[in-house]
């Protein structure tokens with residue numbers, strides 16, 4: 216596809232964050248702290264679910280999966296950003312850029328799908344408590360997770376292959392802090408019509424359908440507790456659903472805003488701050504918003520620490 220007399224670009228410049236140099240150190244320290252918090256918070260969840268057999272239920276296994284993809288999701292972008300903030304010439308090779316794009320999509324999709332599965336899990340648990348164990352069997356859950364992986368891998372592969380088809384000629388400055396799909400499309404000198412069409416169609420399917428499914432699960436949960444109101448149940452349901460919903464809104468709100476609004480209306484700074492929101496802030500807050508606050512998690516933590524002490 217490459218033109219005959221075009222020099223092909225092998226390396227991009229990642230412009231990074233639009234901040235003035237006096238705040239550079241501050242942002243660097245802040246990002247590093249947030250990244251470490253993300254790693255620790257999510258690793259703790261994965262370890263707890265692994266070590267404590269009381270947490271071997273679908274809900275916590277999905278949470279642990281979510282933690283795993285949170286961890287990977289922020290590891291795709293932040294270490295490279297931190298490295299680039301240190302270097303004078305913040306470059307990324309063409310191959311690294313496509314790899315970053317691929318894994319960014321894999322784990323981003325994985326998060327959005329897992330949020331759906333978790334909403335469904337709550338829906339079954341609250342609306343069909345007697346059938347919960349037979350519906351959410353180990354086999355079914357494993358199958359669900361396998362299906363999610365297949366979906367995310369093929370969706371990411373589709374966009375990465377479509378991107379690899381394009382050629383890049385003279386413009387090589389990415390106005391972003393990672394190889395974002397729309398930032399890359401703006402640089403290409405090939406026809407990007409098919410790519411944009413696929414982003415629009417698949418982006419719509421991948422973000423709107425899961426979001427609607429989550430909303431539907433919650434509407435049903437809401438009506439089922441209205442039928443048998445007991446204040447304790449209501450409190451319990453609202454405390455877990457409220458936090459889950461805030462994660463969902465944070466995650467989907469930014470993504471839907473970013474990919475479905477015409478890019479002309481979004482300034483680069485806006486795009487970057489929204490991207491910061493879901494690559495840095497959401498994965499960091501997820502463990503805190505509705506996992507570590509949870510009573511089962513605290514008990515598990517105490518049990519794990521205590522049993523380790525005894526075994527030592």
Ligand SMILES: *[C@@H]1O[C@H](CO)[C@@H](O)[C@H](O)[C@H]1NC(C)=O
Pocket residue numbers: 261264273276277279280283356357360
């Ligand atoms: C993800 O979920 C599956 C199915 O519930 C489970 O078997 C697996 O251990 C989980 N993975 C992690 C990393 O928690």
